[in-house]
Amino acid sequence: MGSSNGHFRTLKTNRGAYWLAIAMLGVLVAAGYAAAHAMETEGHWITGMNNQVVWGLPHVFAIFLIVSASGALNVASLSSVFGHPEYGPWARLSGLLAICLLVGGLIVLVLDLGRPERLVVAMTHYNFRSIFAWNIFLYTGFLLVVAVYLWTQFQRNLSEWTGRVGLLAFAWRFVLTSGTGAIFGFLVARQFYDAAILIPMFIVLSLLLGSAIFLLVSVLLGRWFEDGPGADFVVRLGRLMGIFIAAELFLVAAFHLTNLYAAEHHGVERFILLGGGAITALFWGGQVIVGALLPLGLLFLMPAGRLVGGVVAAAMLAIVGGLAQLYVVIIGGQSYPLVLFPGKRVTSSFHDGEAASYLPATPEWLLGVGGVALALLLVLLAIRVLPFLPDNRHFRSPA
């Protein structure tokens, strides 16, 4: 009984797989909430976080979701800003993903606060010197702009506005991801942060993660339930994702090589690149090999790069790599001790001079995964209620 809007449709499937997915995601969301509740009532001591690593795995997931939200709008922007009509049929799903991923990320961020019940304080007390305060407006504003963008796509009489609102949303994405990168870029005291290049690194990371998640979600929707995007579309978007992966690898190389040139950063670089244990393994194994070299090889050197399956595999690798990169930046950057006295060996009861040992605890995994599950659950429910998906009978390419 699915309704259609122009050439768009709702998801009509009643396959068990759909309801099983809804149920499983619901369980994960409930587990995430239970974990957050435990963290709030018991305190953060039940997590792996401590006074050296104060932002743990929930921040990795939250920032992953937030930058992915911005990037998920790629397809819509390609359609209405860059004038590629072949992306138009998927622009609605692109906008929906952007909203749902951002909601999931923000919920994780809020539930990881020491005092999440004081959200109203954060909404009524602002310090505009804080990039966090700016981000509150950037995130909520993004939700609003993308909602209006979608509205202009749903209402045929507003379609002339789609291009203009799309341009605003496109600009907003860059400012939003810049604001997220600036959270770290503006931390003057930490050896691994305090670098303006973190801003473009976050922007390109968002473009590649957003593309990867869009590819994965759209193809899986088609495989599991009803029609998905055609192979041409998937391969083209996959190659674009590949360009983003290469650009990110370039920025990461520039970041580390610049650091290696400055003696004051040798310590933190030695920690990340050589002696940081799990952080080093995640950098080389997760971020560089799994997240960049393998998907690049798959997309550009292997015949599979021209197949839907190959592109989906590359997207999955890129997502794993993006998570590893955020873990290295967020956890690795905190694990390396603050340098208060250069040239001195420092010891104290507060673990000065020591690399932090951080191991994420179960509540952190549940909260982070719960945020991802919430985003996907919202997508699955929304596409059943409103016509977000293209009706391939109308959009099937004649060529």
Place this chain on the structure above:
Amino acid sequence: MTASCSRDHPDRGRRRLLAGAAGLAALGGGGFSIVELARAKDDDEAVSSLVRWGLLIDTARCATGCDACVTACDTEHNLEDLGRPLTDAQWIRKVDLEDTETGHVTSLPMLCQHCEHPPCVDVCPTGASFRREDGIVLVDKHTCIGCRYCVMACPYKARSFIHEALHNQRPWSPRGKGTVESCNLCVHRVDKGRIPACVEACATDGGDAMLFGDISDPDSEIATQLRAGPSTQVRADLGLNTGVRYRNL
């Protein structure tokens, strides 16, 4: 300049008198005189930007292994040892520095440096981290949402996030699970004309290495000492203009 400062600080004469009395009561000679007494403030009196409270710490008088300042702080604010060293709060800690070239070891107390341009205040989204007019950096526990961005931003690792419920709190030092805290320079004592607990304990039980006072009052003992000899700001390269200065570092 001195004359105008005197007009601005009607209590300075009284403060000098009290400081003199405290000097008579000093236990040890040499180094810093034991204390500089603070100006008592009426409860409804606003703090003034004409005052800037600060500390001068002489590391030559701070013995490795002595933790009189830490013990006094823990007692004053009831910073209990909850048996979890990775998450237990520390407002002041002893740090030992070994010169990697020479092997020389220096010991010093590290605490909130009460910066003029505190990064913790800049990054706080709600304004809960704030700097009083007299230079003391504080956290408003009612508006702190526990985001920990200030902990990320502090160059001195001076802040602690409270990871669990606390009991037996001191009425003058409210603390709370899920919020961030750090040295408040014993603001409750300073406003009553007393000196911070760590400084008092260092004078009586330690090496008399800590001098507290108004660094913007040119006649104060701390300003005189700062003028008379070299002192160091930790991470002076950041340009934060710390209220805590070190000597022989």
